Amino acid sequence: MKTVFLVDDSATILLSISNILAKAGYATEKAANAEDALKKFAAGVKVDLLITDLNMPGKNGIELIREVRKLPAYKFLPILFLTTESQQAKKLEAKAAGASGWIVKPATADELLNTIKLVIR
Amino acid sequence: MDELTSVFIQESREQLAEMEAGLLVLEQAPDDPGNAELINGIFRAAHTVKGASGVIECHFIESFMHKVENVLDRLRNAEIGVSGELASLLLKCGDHLNTLIGVLEAGFDSPGEADRAIGDALLAELSARYIAPDTNGSKVPVAQQEEVLASGGGIVVTDSWHISVRFGRDVLRGGMDPLSFLRYLASLGEILAIETISDAMPSADTMDPESCYLGFEIRLQTRSSKADIERVFDFVREDCELRILPPNSKLADYLKLIEELPEDDMRLGEILVRCGALTQAELDAGLCEQKGFVPAAPAEHGEIAQSAQQIGEILVDNKVVHREVVDAAVGKQTRVSEKKAVEARLIRVQADKLDQLIDLVGEMVIAGASANLLARRSGRSELVESTSVLSRLVESIRDAALQLRMVQIGETFSRFNRVVRDVSKEIGKEIDLVIEGAETELDKSVVEKIGDPLMHLVRNAIDHGIEPTATRLQNGKDCRGRIGLNAYHDSGSVVIEVSDDGGGLPKEKIRRKALERGLIQPEQVLGDQDIINLIFEPGFSTAEQVTNISGRGVGMDVVRRNIQSLRGSIDVKSEEGSGTSFIIRLPLTLAIIDGFLVGIGHAAYVIPLDMVVECIELDRRGIDRNFLNLRGEVLPFIRLRELFALADAAPPRENVVVVQYAGQKAGIVVDQLMGEFQTVIKPLSSIFSRLHGIGGSTILGTGEVALILDVQALVQRAIRIEEKALASPPASSN
Numbered sequence: 001m002k003t004v005f006l007v008d009d010s011a012t013i014l015l016s017i018s019n020i021l022a023k024a025g026y027a028t029e030k031a032a033n034a035e036d037a038l039k040k041f042a043a044g045v046k047v048d049l050l051i052t053d054l055n056m057p058g059k060n061g062i063e064l065i066r067e068v069r070k071l072p073a074y075k076f077l078p079i080l081f082l083t084t085e086s087q088q089a090k091k092l093e094a095k096a097a098g099a100s101g102w103i104v105k106p107a108t109a110d111e112l113l114n115t116i117k118l119v120i121r
Numbered sequence: 122m123d124e125l126t127s128v129f130i131q132e133s134r135e136q137l138a139e140m141e142a143g144l145l146v147l148e149q150a151p152d153d154p155g156n157a158e159l160i161n162g163i164f165r166a167a168h169t170v171k172g173a174s175g176v177i178e179c180h181f182i183e184s185f186m187h188k189v190e191n192v193l194d195r196l197r198n199a200e201i202g203v204s205g206e207l208a209s210l211l212l213k214c215g216d217h218l219n220t221l222i223g224v225l226e227a228g229f230d231s232p233g234e235a236d237r238a239i240g241d242a243l244l245a246e247l248s249a250r251y252i253a254p255d256t257n258g259s260k261v262p263v264a265q266q267e268e269v270l271a272s273g274g275g276i277v278v279t280d281s282w283h284i285s286v287r288f289g290r291d292v293l294r295g296g297m298d299p300l301s302f303l304r305y306l307a308s309l310g311e312i313l314a315i316e317t318i319s320d321a322m323p324s325a326d327t328m329d330p331e332s333c334y335l336g337f338e339i340r341l342q343t344r345s346s347k348a349d350i351e352r353v354f355d356f357v358r359e360d361c362e363l364r365i366l367p368p369n370s371k372l373a374d375y376l377k378l379i380e381e382l383p384e385d386d387m388r389l390g391e392i393l394v395r396c397g398a399l400t401q402a403e404l405d406a407g408l409c410e411q412k413g414f415v416p417a418a419p420a421e422h423g424e425i426a427q428s429a430q431q432i433g434e435i436l437v438d439n440k441v442v443h444r445e446v447v448d449a450a451v452g453k454q455t456r457v458s459e460k461k462a463v464e465a466r467l468i469r470v471q472a473d474k475l476d477q478l479i480d481l482v483g484e485m486v487i488a489g490a491s492a493n494l495l496a497r498r499s500g501r502s503e504l505v506e507s508t509s510v511l512s513r514l515v516e517s518i519r520d521a522a523l524q525l526r527m528v529q530i531g532e533t534f535s536r537f538n539r540v541v542r543d544v545s546k547e548i549g550k551e552i553d554l555v556i557e558g559a560e561t562e563l564d565k566s567v568v569e570k571i572g573d574p575l576m577h578l579v580r581n582a583i584d585h586g587i588e589p590t591a592t593r594l595q596n597g598k599d600c601r602g603r604i605g606l607n608a609y610h611d612s613g614s615v616v617i618e619v620s621d622d623g624g625g626l627p628k629e630k631i632r633r634k635a636l637e638r639g640l641i642q643p644e645q646v647l648g649d650q651d652i653i654n655l656i657f658e659p660g661f662s663t664a665e666q667v668t669n670i671s672g673r674g675v676g677m678d679v680v681r682r683n684i685q686s687l688r689g690s691i692d693v694k695s696e697e698g699s700g701t702s703f704i705i706r707l708p709l710t711l712a713i714i715d716g717f718l719v720g721i722g723h724a725a726y727v728i729p730l731d732m733v734v735e736c737i738e739l740d741r742r743g744i745d746r747n748f749l750n751l752r753g754e755v756l757p758f759i760r761l762r763e764l765f766a767l768a769d770a771a772p773p774r775e776n777v778v779v780v781q782y783a784g785q786k787a788g789i790v791v792d793q794l795m796g797e798f799q800t801v802i803k804p805l806s807s808i809f810s811r812l813h814g815i816g817g818s819t820i821l822g823t824g825e826v827a828l829i830l831d832v833q834a835l836v837q838r839a840i841r842i843e844e845k846a847l848a849s850p851p852a853s854s855n
């Protein structure tokens with residue numbers, strides 16, 4: 001079973017995405033902020049995909065992506081970030097930081113799952 | 122039902138209404154040369170329903186609409202001619218679609234045996250008469266396909282998509298696996314061939330194992346659009362080279378699509394993007410090239426054709442689009458029409474959410490009144506001032522919120538076009554429906570509930586109102602009957618008139634019938650209007666022969682009851698020989714009103730402000746009966762103290778609030794006048810339903826409950842009591 005790591009400060013989003021993923025047969029790891037996520041990465045959490053929000057209190061999503069990419073074990077980890085249509089500049093910045101792709105909010109279950117299928121087997 | 126299905130049902134009903142409206146016009150004037158746009162509109166509506174039904178996987182609607190769409194397509198391409206019969210047949214198909222939507226709404230997987238038979242019969246008739254046997258429509262005809270191949274210009278020889286991709290060096294470092302794209306592409310269709318291009322691969326000693334040096338040439342067979350295919354590569358778009366060439370058979374589709382695009386002032390690139398021949402990214406790249414790598418600025422209006430040609434050349438040179446497609450688009454562009462579709466910009470909102478908002482605004486009105494009251498009591502002028510600003514804003518918000526619920530009555534009215542056409546055809550009368558005031562707005566909940574009573578009145582007018590053609594000619598009238606639907610605003614209420622130019626209500630017949638039914642006594646003397654009003658009595662029907670048009674077991678009394686339940690009233694005016702009109706009066710809104718607060722004893726009551734004419738002091742001298750002389754006019758009045766049987770004695774000074782309803786005035790005697798205020802109507806529970814004179818309740822700023830007076834009932838009561846007191850001869854007040 002593939003495991004998706006969700007990082008978002010909104011409990012609602014964490015829940016709704018993990019519900020969709022659970023139904024589609026994915027396991028999930030969750031963290032409410034970048035700091036907690038990095039702790040889990042430091043502990044060597046086994047995940048196949050990271051989905052992170054960009055706007056979070058503390059370290060933001062872009063900083064998280066940059067730091068995860070620095071960890072040798074996660075050098076090729078697919079990373080998607082959640083964004084809104086209008087944040088074109090943010091998209092480029094996050095791509096430059098090492099993200100694989102993005103999910104435009106609000107996404108339907110199908111859009112979400114299709115995007116995930118695009119980056120992991 | 123899931124949300125998607127309910128959205129589909131709503132959407133397809135709207136499209137169906139559009140189809141019907143178009144078909145009705147078409148039926149009336151099949152030879153009008155200006156019909157092309159109309160036919161296009163009908164086609165688009167059918168096409169939308171078909172497409173959407175496919176999305177929600179409702180196959181019984183999809184397959185039915187597929188055939189209908191085929192016929193409309195042929196009609197649009199002038200392969201078949203317009204005729205009244207075809208329009209009638211298509212109208213029947215519309216009816217069947219409505220049935221099918223009903224089936225879906227009821228939650229069934231497929232229509233019943235009988236409905237399926239109707240659908241099959243309609244399709245058989247359509248096929249037999251309007252679909253040529255050799256075009257099946259679902260596949261590109263062979264002849265056409267060959268022609269397309271010939272016109273393909275030899276760029277691509279196979280009939281599949283060709284995708285050429287060179288990945289950027291950093292793809293792997295971005296966490297992307299090129300293989301995942303290929304796998305995803307396979308999910309869009311079938312990959313016929315794949316060629317790995319490894320020319321960029323350096324020798325092993327200089328190769329960086331973390332970089333990607335690969336490219337692919339892919340042949341893909343799919344039904345997806347170019348944009349869909351491009352979307353697969355979205356994440357690597359910026360750092361990879363991507364070219365997507367359509368299969369040759371697609372060319373014809375693009376050429377057709379370019380023709381079909383709604384007439385709009387568009388630039389070439391936009392036309393190509395819209396029809397799917399080009400993706401936005403390819404266009405942007407082409408534009409950058411055109412401007413010498415300066416990001417594209419919108420072209421000036423005047424230089425369209427010139428710059429279009431250039432961008433077209435660039436796009437062809439870039440091999441992102443075929444020349445034929447560009448030429449077609451340029452052709453289209455030069456024929457750009459002045460006409461622009463005026464499409465109403467709408468947002469769909471769930472009605473519940475609006476109701477919730479109105480409820481909240483109602484609460485806010487009450488809370489605002491309370492704050493106002495406290496401010497006034499405190500005597501602090503700054504506070505009074507700021508609360509009064511606040512309450513003015515609350516008032517605006519209230520009006521704006523109520524406005525949200527207002528819908529035009531036109532849509533309800535235009536349903537009757539069909540009814541009048543069908544019913545009059547059925548009974549062999551020629552009748553025109555004239556609609557006026559379609560833009561008049563009223564509360565959505567009222568609009569929803571007014572449909573049935575209106576239907577009854579219109580059917581009555583067709584069946585009983587309009588005389589048979591022979592009789593009309595005999596009486597020197599136009600052989601075509603006329604039924605009018607009219608709506609307008611009148612002093613705080615909405616008036617809807619249903620009128621006909623028929624024979625009028627036969628008074629003698631009504632009187633006879635009423636006698637038979639024991640509704641009146643033989644010796645009773647009745648004015649003309651009184652006789653006419655007998656039709657509203659329960660159990661009254663004059664139709665000697667009950668037809669299936671109006672004989673539905675529902676009398677005019679039910680119509681009146683329905684309208685009264687909306688706090689409205691219905692009147693009838695009729696002149697024998699020249700016609701009848703029913704006048705329905707409805708309140709503008711059901712939720713919030715401006716009220717006038719009055720006091721009797723310790724209790725407060727609210728009178729709807731738009732019915733208040735004036736207030737005067739009650740001069741008790743010379744009054745022995747319940748009417749007074751208002752500047753020479755007789756004004757019957759009613760004492761609320763007596764009506765509500767309050768025990769305490771009247772204060773030395775009493776006031777009369779003069780109210781008016783539907784042209785009749787009456788006075789309401791109260792102790793105190795307490796001024797205007799906004800009030801939210803809270804419905805009374807059913808145990809109060811038998812109480813006359815009370816219409817609802819509200820909560821005052823102080824938290825006390827005040828009853829809202831039902832002015833209509835009170836006015837009628839005042840007049841009735843006064844007439845009864847005069848006994849005989851019966852007074853006719855107007």
